[in-house]
Amino acid sequence: MLKKVTSGIACMALAFLVACSGGDSENHGSGSDFASQGGQSSGSTGGSGSSGNSSTAGTGGSSAGNSGTAAGSVYYLNFKPEVDSVWQSIAAQYTKTTGVPVKVVTAANNTYEQTLMSEIANKEAPTLFQINGPTGYRNWKDYCAELTGTRLYDWLMDKNMVVKGDDGKVYGIAYVVEGYGIIYNNAIMDKYFALSGAKAASMDDIKNFQTLKAVVEDMQARKEELGIKGVFASTSLNPSDTWRWQTHLANIPLHYELKDKNVTDLDNLEFTYSENYQNIFDLYLNNSVTAKGLLGNKSVDDSMTEFALGQAAMVQNGNWAWSQMADVQGNKVAEGDVRFLPIYTGINGEENQGICIGTENFIAVNSQVSAENQAASIAFLEWLFGSDEGRNYVVNELEFITPFSTFGENETPKDPLAKEVMRYMNDETKQNVTWDFVIFPSQQFKDDFGDALLEYASGGKNWSEVKDIVVKRWAAEKNL
Amino acid sequence: MQKTLKRYFPIFVLPTLIAFAFAFIVPFVMGVYLSFCSFRTITNAQFTGVRNYIRIFEDRDFLNALWFTVKFSVLSILTINVISFVLALALTRKIRGTNLFRTVFFMPNLIGGIILGYIWQQMINAVLLRYETTLVANAAYGFWGLVILMNWQMIGYMMIIYVAGLQNVPTELLEAARIDGANGLQTLFRVKIPMVMPSITICLFLTLSNSFKLFDQNLALTAGAPSKRTAMLALDIYNTFYGRSGYEGVGQAKAVLFFLIVAAIALGQLILTRRKEVEQ
Incomplete structure (x- = not known):
């Protein structure tokens, strides 16, 4: 008897399924029919008023449809x-x-x-x-x-x-x-330039990676004198916060590779400027508020907070970050002290490079x-x-x-970073870097790149492995 | 009476059946169908045959996740069941505060997986801070973090089941064993464990299926970092489905495979342990 009952249930379930799926598709069909009908009647109601011919269900539905679609939302x-x-x-x-x-x-x-x-x-x-x-x-x-x-x-x-x-x-x-580059706190920089034996006299002297590196490393060594915890705010490598590195920073080597090859897109990236990427990335990692191994915990919010509190002198980000900094409780950075420095990576002729605008x-x-x-x-x-x-x-x-x-002309944002972007846009002597990362093959590519960077920072991978991943993943994702 | 019951059986079952069909059978069948389709959103699916199943194995993500899941499951099933059984043994002796202990051990099970994941992430990172590293720096940290987390969460629950099982062991059997001169270990292995086999079946089933299907804790604790090496199957499926455009069908196909694996393992385990159960 039990068997009979179970088979009965199974039969019913089957029947029900069939009915369900049948009903489902029917519903779909009639649903779309209905929508088109609604559309027609909404067109005609203006002329003929309510006709009263249609069934009650129909009018109810179509009037609801009308009120939803007439104005649009x-x-x-x-x-x-x-x-x-x-x-x-x-x-x-x-x-x-x-x-x-x-x-x-x-x-x-x-x-x-x-x-x-x-x-x-x-x-x-x-x-x-x-x-x-x-x-x-x-x-x-x-x-x-x-x-x-x-x-x-x-x-x-x-x-x-x-x-x-x-x-x-x-x-x-x-x-x-928008524009991004290295945001620096001018008050801290001025304090550094006033120290004896400073590696540069003013921000105008920093026009290439060599000078930047010398200044940053000297500042890091004298961080107590400057009252900071590190030159760069944390290189946020929390897996969902790596976009500043796998997208924005990666734009620079990509930009120059595209320029060299005189193309706008690539099926295969050679990552010819990978050393330049490593230059700046190492500089960020080694002269930071946070020890290298701990960066996997840091988010973009953390680094913007560090910068806003005056714990760091520099941070790589874009003009959208101003609102974030201004909202930090106990913000110590004056509006007039926030400026952009181009991201120098040691590429020939970078003295004229501007910030990344696009x-x-x-x-x-x-x-x-x-x-x-x-x-x-x-x-x-x-x-x-x-x-x-x-x-x-x-x-x-x-x-x-x-x-x-x-x-x-006067309708431009008043925030200091947006003004900086405008300044670079209007500066004829600077060659701003376009946002070429829009050709990156996929989000997956970026995530894999970010993961590799995290492992590089925590010592699990060396740079040639990172380079290898970037090249391989690019090719694989572009040719999907 | 029997006859009337039988006659009205379909009517009584209908409401549940409808609910079950809508909430489970229909989505399930649709899901299986979608695994053979290429789609962006589920309303514009196109049938593509077994292509999705082939694409699963184009990269090693799924196999890596499967291997990680197996390692994790074996270890956590062992540790959870051994520890909770030992705790249950301890708490069925007449020691003071037994009820308090049982409550305390059971509590973690009442906290949601996501919250637990974040709590343990904070705690483990606080410890690792001394060594200037983090949970996401090394896949081994993530693995052990997950094992500890899972143990902490599941032990209390399993313990309650074992306690109930142990309390149901007939006292006359224990007495008889004592009179026959059995020592503690002999009583444990020859009397208690055979008698609590039903509890062991349930606990193994629960820990197995929970470990295999683990998602929230995995997502909150490491989210697969570094480089997806701590991603378990469920998380890998989620990432494939939502994280990559054009891979929705592949994610769905992975989910179907996942279902088959879990079903096969769970059924196999049930049959195996059922055989060991004895009639009281």
Whole structure:
């Protein structure tokens, strides 16, 4: 008898499964039918009013559909955790003025791709998201709407600051220009230059890696005199905080390799300037606030805090870091003392090198959401970068340097690092390094690189092994 | 009565069956199907056959994770069960404060894995600080950290099960053994252990499946660092699915393989230990 019962259950389960899967696909079909019907009726309701012909269920559904789609709504998945609160207030303000609902969600550090992947599968998918360049576009091309005809594109001063598809159309538009280099605390540097026997007389003397190295090592030796714990803030090698090294710092050797080969992309990276990378990376590791072996615990926040508290004289980061430093409790760094130094690595002719200026922030509109939502999203962007109110937010709260012509000469951020970026941009004598890392093959490549750096710092790998990993992983990931 | 029960059986079972189907069977079948697909989000899947299963073995991540998991599981199953059994033996003697001890040992099991992972990360790093190194510097630290963490969390739970088993050993058997002149060790191996075989079956099953499926603790403690060398299977699957674009299907295929491995091992173990159980 027991056997009979169990087989009965099994049969039922099977039947149920079949029914379920059948029902599932049916639902899908009818769901999409329904949506298109809703769309049609919403078009016709304007003319004929409520017709009352359709069944009750139908009208209920379609009216709900109408109210959802008529105005459209915006859902932006934000990439920058440091300005999340600003985005929230922008969203609230936009909803207040236009009535269009705007939702902003911020992905945590280093999880943007994961968050985007799970969010975009939702019914309420992000309507606005960002791609980090050609590599990002390759991953998300099914979801990127064409932006060629938008006013946003018209406003771009440099029409190259876009992501183009194979068809030559525009799918992503840069919305912020950023710069990074070695941020230094001028007060500490002045204190050092005043010491007897200093290796340089002023920051203007530091124009190559040799001088930088001499100065840094001397400063490290005299750290007590200077009242610091180390010259460089911790080289954050916590596995989710390695982007300053595996992406930003790696840009420098890549940039020169591309320049030598006179190309814009590489199937195989030789890492010809790997020694130069090692030069600067060793300098960071050996003259740091934190002992080499402990760096695996340090995050970017830790190093920015160390810098803000005056424990370190230098830290490699970009202009976005100002808001982070300014928020540190007990911040000891004066606004006027924060400056950028180019990242010197010992490459010939680096005396004229500037800081790294470019972008990896390209805004994209989700092509798979309703037309209303796409239109609402573009309207939101045009408001943000075009209207007085929006521009005020961008300049004074987000503190973005934008590539758009809508911003007047005086409409630039007031924070010291952004001003430094502007200074380097306008300095004719400096050759700024472009952000070539947007051609990095994948996040996986970056992570593997970061892991190798961590092992190098803690003594588990030597430099030639690191170089080997970089070269091999690049080739493997590029040829997937 | 029997007959009516039988007649209405389907109706009584239906609600549970529906819930079970929605929460388990349907996602499971969909998951298996997706492992044969290439997809970015689960709503736009395209059938690609066994390609995902081949791609699993293109790099060594999965095999490394499997080997790490096996090493970890063997060691932690042994240590957890031995230590918790010894504790259970100690706490079934009539010593003062038995209940207090049982509670204390059981407590860690009530803390979530993620939190435990971070707590132990802090503690281990605080110790390693003296040697100017960290948990993520060497894969061996991560391995032993995980073993210690798992022991700390699971021992209390297993101990409670063993305590219950030991208390159910009939006193007349123990008395008879004593009268026959059996010493403590003989009583333990000839009477107590055979009598608590059902508990051992359960404990082995629980520790085995928990060690094999370990995820939260792994994620919080090391997240696989350095260079994925402390990533266990579940974490590797998660990283493949969410960490690499274009690898969602491969992650799904890994998950199906993972299911088969866990099911095979757990069933094998159940059959083996069941055989050793004796009727009371």
